[in-house]
Amino acid sequence: MARIIVTTSGKGGVGKTTTSAAFGTGLALRGHKTVVIDFDVGLRNLDLIMGVERRVVYDFVNVIHGEAQLNQALIRDKRVDGLAILAASQTRDKDALNLEGVQRVLEELAREFDYIVCDSPAGIEKGAHLAMYFADEAIVVTNPEVSSVRDSDRILGLLASKTRAAEQGGRVREHLVVTRYSPKRVGKGEMLSLDDMGDILGIPLLGVIPESPSVLAASNSGTPVILDQASDAAQAYADTVARFLGEEKPLRFITEERGLLRRLFGARA
Amino acid sequence: MAASPPFRLKGSLVTLSILKPLSTDLSAIDAGLAAKVAQAPALFDRAPLLLDLADLPDAPALDLPGLRALVARLGFVPVAVRGGGETMATAAAAIGLGVLGEGRLPPDIEPAPPPAEEEPPPPPAAANDAAGPQAAAQIAPAPTRVITQTVRSGQQVYSRGDLIVLAAVSPGAELLADGHIHVYGPLRGRALAGLRGNTQARIYCRALEAELIAVAGCFQVAEDIDPALRGRAAQVFLDGEDLVTAPL
Numbered sequence: 224m225a226r227i228i229v230t231t232s233g234k235g236g237v238g239k240t241t242t243s244a245a246f247g248t249g250l251a252l253r254g255h256k257t258v259v260i261d262f263d264v265g266l267r268n269l270d271l272i273m274g275v276e277r278r279v280v281y282d283f284v285n286v287i288h289g290e291a292q293l294n295q296a297l298i299r300d301k302r303v304d305g306l307a308i309l310a311a312s313q314t315r316d317k318d319a320l321n322l323e324g325v326q327r328v329l330e331e332l333a334r335e336f337d338y339i340v341c342d343s344p345a346g347i348e349k350g351a352h353l354a355m356y357f358a359d360e361a362i363v364v365t366n367p368e369v370s371s372v373r374d375s376d377r378i379l380g381l382l383a384s385k386t387r388a389a390e391q392g393g394r395v396r397e398h399l400v401v402t403r404y405s406p407k408r409v410g411k412g413e414m415l416s417l418d419d420m421g422d423i424l425g426i427p428l429l430g431v432i433p434e435s436p437s438v439l440a441a442s443n444s445g446t447p448v449i450l451d452q453a454s455d456a457a458q459a460y461a462d463t464v465a466r467f468l469g470e471e472k473p474l475r476f477i478t479e480e481r482g483l484l485r486r487l488f489g490a491r492a
Numbered sequence: 493m494a495a496s497p498p499f500r501l502k503g504s505l506v507t508l509s510i511l512k513p514l515s516t517d518l519s520a521i522d523a524g525l526a527a528k529v530a531q532a533p534a535l536f537d538r539a540p541l542l543l544d545l546a547d548l549p550d551a552p553a554l555d556l557p558g559l560r561a562l563v564a565r566l567g568f569v570p571v572a573v574r575g576g577g578e579t580m581a582t583a584a585a586a587i588g589l590g591v592l593g594e595g596r597l598p599p600d601i602e603p604a605p606p607p608a609e610e611e612p613p614p615p616p617a618a619a620n621d622a623a624g625p626q627a628a629a630q631i632a633p634a635p636t637r638v639i640t641q642t643v644r645s646g647q648q649v650y651s652r653g654d655l656i657v658l659a660a661v662s663p664g665a666e667l668l669a670d671g672h673i674h675v676y677g678p679l680r681g682r683a684l685a686g687l688r689g690n691t692q693a694r695i696y697c698r699a700l701e702a703e704l705i706a707v708a709g710c711f712q713v714a715e716d717i718d719p720a721l722r723g724r725a726a727q728v729f730l731d732g733e734d735l736v737t738a739p740l
Binding site: 374376377380381423425 | 660
């Protein structure tokens with residue numbers, strides 16, 4: 224029985240697609256058959272981030288409208304076994320999605336895959352609503368910044384009331400992933416700390432991904448950042464996947480790094 | 493020798509019940525509304541009512557005098573009309589009803605989680621009129637609503653009696669109650685107590701970080717709240733016509 228995970232945030236540009244790509248790839252690397260679906264109809268970019276933009280023939284909307292079979296639209300990743308992508312349509316918009324169609328596709332995918340990662344668009348409109356509706360788990364991606372926290376809080380409210388799980392008296396399991404974290408800026412008071420964020424959002428922290436140039440390099444080269452193993456962001460995502468699968472991993476990249484000379488001669492805190 | 497002024501004219505923030513006809517079929521509206529009123533006669537008796545025609549397709553076809561008589565028969569006091577265009581505005585004025593401009597409509601009240609307790613979302617309650625304490629006495633006592641989960645940004649929680657929140661209230665969330673509001677956690681959103689004009693209602697919270705507080709229509713925004721109380725345990729109440737905040 225597949226677990227359906229939605230990556231959502233409310234706020235745009237915080238790292239949902241980066242996280243969907245990295246997290247989905249991470250699950251597949253750990254041996255779980257995973258499919259990542261782009262719900263951002265009309266503004267698709269999951270295919271770019273995953274490096275499959277030159278192989279998209281049919282998309283999610285085609286399948287919903289019966290214009291193509293699911294196996295014609297699914298793109299198998301060439302680097303990682305057991306990983307597949309279902310791209311969004313670029314020429315249509317969110318009105319092309321409907322609840323019954325999404326449910327049908329998810330049920331069909333559930334027969335083959337262990338995990339279905341739904342990459343939500345920003346906002347709280349139809350695309351975001353459909354991406355979260357059938358979810359069992361939610362990864363709420365948040366930047367350490369006030370408007371992102373406010374929007375994530377709104378999303379948490381919607382996860383608790385406007386999902387199938389909530390309507391049936393259950394709940395979606397919520398996980399916080401903080402992205403673009405910079406311990407230096409937190410130290411200077413320019414960014415919200417993990418404690419501040421936890422105080423307002425009150426959901427378990429699954430991972431902290433540091434601000435890293437490797438993320439931009441990865442998206443420009445169409446490689447999910449988790450595959451760039453030397454980078455801090457990649458390792459943070461790998462830790463996040465491990466924690467999701469039940470392992471204990473201490474948080475890394477959350478304190479300022481001090482070079483040797485600074486440690487010897489720098490002022491004491 | 494200057495005489496003291498015989499009246500004061502003030503602006504105020506009030507909430508009203510709103511009837512939104514979705515069809516021009518008056519007998520259907522009559523039957524449905526009569527059933528609703530029968531469920532809680534005391535709640536709607538003499539309640540001032542705004543007729544909002546914004547969602548009515550073909551509003552000019554509505555028999556406005558007929559609708560007005562219908563709601564009056566059921567015990568409402570129709571006050572004004574909103575929406576429905578120029579024709580309806582003229583028709584309203586012709587029968588002595590006020591005309592309100594297109595305001596920002598507040599979203600429909602959603603019940604806060606857990607959804608287990610299925611309460612039909614009640615309309616925002618009546619205006620703040622001069623007979624405040626009397627009106628409060630006539631209302632039948634209503635149950636206290638207890639919320640145990642964080643009230644998230646964008647959620648509204650309404651209680652016809654008192655409201656108790658045993659968790660945090662996020663910025664952008666709204667707590668509404670005819671009675672008192674207690675927040676045993678940080679209050680970071682809005683809290684409006686005494687919605688139906690109960691001037692004795694109070695707001696109590698563990699940490700006052702609210703965006704807006706109000707009792708019986710008198711409100712203060714965050715900027716105007718006493719800075720000494722920010723983040724502290726506080727109570728909010730009416731002292732005559734002034735909204736007062738004090739440490740708990």
